[in-house]
Amino acid sequence: xxxxxxxxxxxxxxxxxxxxxxxxxxxxxxxxxxxxxxxxxxxxxxxxxxxxxxxxxxxxxxxxxxxxxxxxxxxxxxxxxxxxxxxxxxxxxxxxxxxxxxxxxxxxxxxxxxxxxxxxxxxxxxxxxxxxxxxxxxxxxxxxxxxxxxxxxxxxxxxxxxxxxxxxxxxxxxxxxxxxxxxxxxxxxxxxxxxxxxxxxxxxxxxxxxxxxxxxxxxxxxxxxxxxxxxxxxxxxxxxxxxxxxxxxxxxxxxxxxxxxxxxxxxxxxxxxxxxxxxxxxxxxxxxxxxxxxxxxxxxxxxxxxxxxxxxxxxxxxxxxxxxxxxxxxxxxxxxxxxxxxxxxxxxxxxxxxxxxxxxxxxxxxxxxxxxxxxxxxxxxxxxxx
Numbered sequence: 197x198x199x200x201x202x203x204x205x206x207x208x209x210x211x212x213x214x215x216x217x218x219x220x221x222x223x224x225x226x227x228x229x230x231x232x233x234x235x236x237x238x239x240x241x242x243x244x245x246x247x248x249x250x251x252x253x254x255x256x257x258x259x260x261x262x263x264x265x266x267x268x269x270x271x272x273x274x275x276x277x278x279x280x281x282x283x284x285x286x287x288x289x290x291x292x293x294x295x296x297x298x299x300x301x302x303x304x305x306x307x308x309x310x311x312x313x314x315x316x317x318x319x320x321x322x323x324x325x326x327x328x329x330x331x332x333x334x335x336x337x338x339x340x341x342x343x344x345x346x347x348x349x350x351x352x353x354x355x356x357x358x359x360x361x362x363x364x365x366x367x368x369x370x371x372x373x374x375x376x377x378x379x380x381x382x383x384x385x386x387x388x389x390x391x392x393x394x395x396x397x398x399x400x401x402x403x404x405x406x407x408x409x410x411x412x413x414x415x416x417x418x419x420x421x422x423x424x425x426x427x428x429x430x431x432x433x434x435x436x437x438x439x440x441x442x443x444x445x446x447x448x449x450x451x452x453x454x455x456x457x458x459x460x461x462x463x464x465x466x467x468x469x470x471x472x473x474x475x476x477x478x479x480x481x482x483x484x485x486x487x488x489x490x491x492x493x494x495x496x497x498x499x500x501x502x503x504x505x506x507x508x509x510x511x512x513x514x515x516x517x518x519x520x521x522x523x524x525x526x527x528x529x530x531x532x533x534x535x536x537x538x539x540x541x542x543x544x545x546x547x548x549x550x551x552x553x554x555x556x557x558x559x560x561x562x563x564x565x566x567x568x569x570x571x572x573x574x575x576x577x578x579x580x581x582x
Contacts, residue, residue: 272331274328274329274332275303275306275307275328276307277306277307277309277332277334278307278308278309279309280308280309280310284309285309285310285311286305286310286311287310287311287313288305288310288311288312288313289312289313289315289348289351290302290305290312290313290314290315291315291316291342291346291348292315292316292321293312293313293314293315293316293321293326294314294316294318294321294322294323294325294326294337295316295320295321295325295427295429296320296321296325296423296425296427296428296429296464297362297420297423297464297467297468298314298316298321299321299325299326299427300425300427300464300465300467300468301468301471301472302314302326302329303329303468304468304469304472305472306329306332306334306335308472309334310334311334311335311336312329312334312335312336313335313336313337313338314326314335314336314337314338315338315340315342315346316337316338316339316340317339317340317341317342318339319341320429320432322427323337325427349404349407349411349413352413352414353411353412353413357413357414358413358414358415358416358475359404359413359414359415359416360415360416360417360418360471360474360475361400361401361404361415361416361417361418362418362420362471363397363400363401363417363418363419363420363482364393364397364419364420365419365420365421365422365484365486365523365525366390366393366394366397367382367384367394367397367398367401367419368380368382368383368384368419368520368523369382369383369384369385369394369518369520370383370384370385370518370519370520370521371383371520371522371523374522374524375488375524375525375526376484376523376524376525376526377484377526377528377529378419378481378482378483378484378526378529382398384398385518388517388518389517389518390518401417401482404417405417408480414480415480416474416475416477416479416480416483417481417482417483418470418471418474418482418483418485419482419483419484419485419486419525420467420485420486421460421462421484421485421486421487421523421525422435422436422459422460422461422462422486422523423461423462423463423464423467423486424436424437424461424462424463424464424545424546424549425463425464425465425545425548425549425552426464426548426549426551426552427464427552428549428552428553430553430556435459435493435496436461436500436549437553438450439496439497439500440500440504440546440549440550440553441553441557442508443500443501443504443506443508444504444506444550444553444554444557445557446506446507446508447508448508448509448510448511449497449500449501449508449509449510449511450511450513451493451494451497451510451511451512451513452493452512452513452514452515452516452519453493453512453513453514453515453516453519454494454512454515455492455493455494455497455510455512456492456493456494456521457492457493457519457520457521457522457523458490458491458492458493458521458522458523458524459490459491459493459496459523460486460487460488460489460490460491460523460524460525461487461489461491461496461542461545462485462486462487462538462540462545463487463538463540463542463544463545463548464545465540466487466538466539466540467485469536470483470485470530470534470536470538471485473530473534473535473536474530474534474536477533477534479529479533479534483529483530483533483534484525484526484527484529484530485525485527485530485536486524486525486527486538487525487538487542488524488525488526488527489538489542490523490524491542494510497510498510499542499543499546500546500550503543503546503547503550504550
């Protein structure tokens with residue numbers, strides 16, 4: 197017989213080993229279970245974190261865009277501006293400086309390094325014409341209507357400034373002298389449908405020269421002939437904007453009368469250079485600024501049709517009352533005393549104007565508005581080819 201003592205000891209040792217093994221297995225199983233739960237929880241947490249991050253990104257994205265816009269506004273790139281010393285830099289006030297001609301004059305004077313203040317009520321002018329200068333240290337924009345007087349003539353007297361009047365070729369009326377020179381007094385119907393504009397400009401010249409004689413304020417007067425280019429108001433009823441707008445939209449080009457009336461058209465940059473030259477000159481008498489290249493209204497309509505590539509018809513309507521039959525500037529005075537004459541060829545300028553109008557139509561079409569050209573600027577039933 198085998199003694200029970202050693203056997204019991206053997207069984208006890210085996211059981212201990214089993215227990216240790218079972219306990220080890222149980223511990224491994226526990227660790228594996230805890231690790232699995234941890235991994236699953238981590239995966240769920242990651243998915244939750246991704247959703248939260250996605251929501252945050254959706255909320256923050258517009259803010260990022262606004263911050264970028266603000267950064268752009270603070271780091272706006274302006275057109276190149278010359279540096280002028282204090283003694284050479286002028287402070288210039290332009291009434292109507294957000295309009296067609298005024299905004300181009302603003303550009304020229306700003307880029308020449310002067311300080312410019314623009315006053316405009318935005319009735320026909322637009323802030324977008326000068327928005328590229330907003331924020332520049334040399335530029336100031338004031339929303340003001342001159343029906344509440346600014347008394348700029350008194351301001352000119354107080355600070356010793358020079359006053360430039362933008363007059364017009366309309367002071368010559370329906371001329372009996374051709375081409376028109378500055379010594380011609382004009383042929384204007386003082387009670388006709390155009391009298392307010394024509395006589396208004398004539399009396400403006402009168403008042404400027406009377407103030408010059410009375411108060412000693414320096415005056416410059418530019419008699420501006422037909423001008424065209426980018427930033428023209430699309431519905432101003434003038435012949436250039438009408439013809440381009442009609443041709444681009446496939447509408448008939450409306451000609452008043454037989455179309456034999458003549459006009460002389462200058463590009464806006466030529467006019468601006470002339471205005472600056474006159475302002476800086478010692479010429480106190482009126483000066484014609486225009487292009488002496490004369491065209492009939494019918495020729496002009498046909499040229500715009502060709503440049504646009506339009507199939508529009510030319511429609512002849514009844515002739516307008518007091519419509520000047522001939523218009524051509526004599527610019528010998530500007531050539532001699534200012535060293536100025538127009539340099540932009542007609543077709544080159546028209547192509548730039550057509551490009552501008554085409555872009556404007558695209559912009560307005562995207563905003564669900566397509567303007568129709570007016571037949572012409574109306575003054576109590578009066579049309580104008582100007």
